[in-house]
Amino acid sequence: EAQVTQNPRYLITVTGKKLTVTCSQNMNHEYMSWYRQDPGLGLRQIYYSMNVEVTDKGDVPEGYKVSRKEKRNFPLILESPSPNQTSLYFCASSLKGAPSYEQYFGPGTRLTVT
Amino acid sequence: QKEVEQDPGPLSVPEGAIVSLNCTYSNSAFQYFMWYRQYSRKGPELLMYTYSSGNKEDGRFTAQVDKSSKYISLFIRDSQPSDSATYLCAGTTDSWGKLQFGAGTQVVVTP
Numbered sequence: 001e002a003q004v005t006q007n008p009r010y011l012i013t014v015t016g017k018k019l020t021v022t023c024s025q026n027m028n029h030e031y032m033s034w035y036r037q038d039p040g041l042g043l044r045q046i047y048y049s050m051n052v053e054v055t056d057k058g059d060v061p062e063g064y065k066v067s068r069k070e071k072r073n074f075p076l077i078l079e080s081p082s083p084n085q086t087s088l089y090f091c092a093s094s095l096k097g098a099p100s101y102e103q104y105f106g107p108g109t110r111l112t113v114t
Numbered sequence: 115q116k117e118v119e120q121d122p123g124p125l126s127v128p129e130g131a132i133v134s135l136n137c138t139y140s141n142s143a144f145q146y147f148m149w150y151r152q153y154s155r156k157g158p159e160l161l162m163y164t165y166s167s168g169n170k171e172d173g174r175f176t177a178q179v180d181k182s183s184k185y186i187s188l189f190i191r192d193s194q195p196s197d198s199a200t201y202l203c204a205g206t207t208d209s210w211g212k213l214q215f216g217a218g219t220q221v222v223v224t225p
Binding site: 041100 | 158217
């Protein structure tokens, strides 16, 4: 089944404890991205990747890191999480970075930082 | 200020009614416009996609884009309880990397 998977789905952690949220797609997509969703603000892009080893900042990259060492995986790293990073995170992928190709979203990861 | 503005609702309608959703955007370089549907505890899924101005129809759903007024609309005819969800509008220039979302409108269709 073609899909975008994220792990973990739920995570409660403490301020400053490094964590990684994994994202994987099995559709051989070139484009992958990370969003956070907050009430009243909608979805905001954190980082995106046009292809392997090519990443760029989105609208809210502060406090996050990403890497794209292989096509199928795009992990999101929070080196020192803070309470303002409490949010619902979505990974997405698309065959290419152009909007004529549909973007598919993962199921989401709910992160709470205390 | 957000590049895409959307009334958060909630918007409550009786089954069978027409649902009308609207967004405004400020970036005149936007060429691609989307509507996503998001059920509770799920990721967004693409509902409608429009390039430039005009109308697009898909079953009970119609998307309209008026670039002169920077206005995006979605109409849902013969609404069903299964249409109850949050609807997100979005726009971008020529890349998914520049995609901007509205805050989303919660729609509740009551039987």
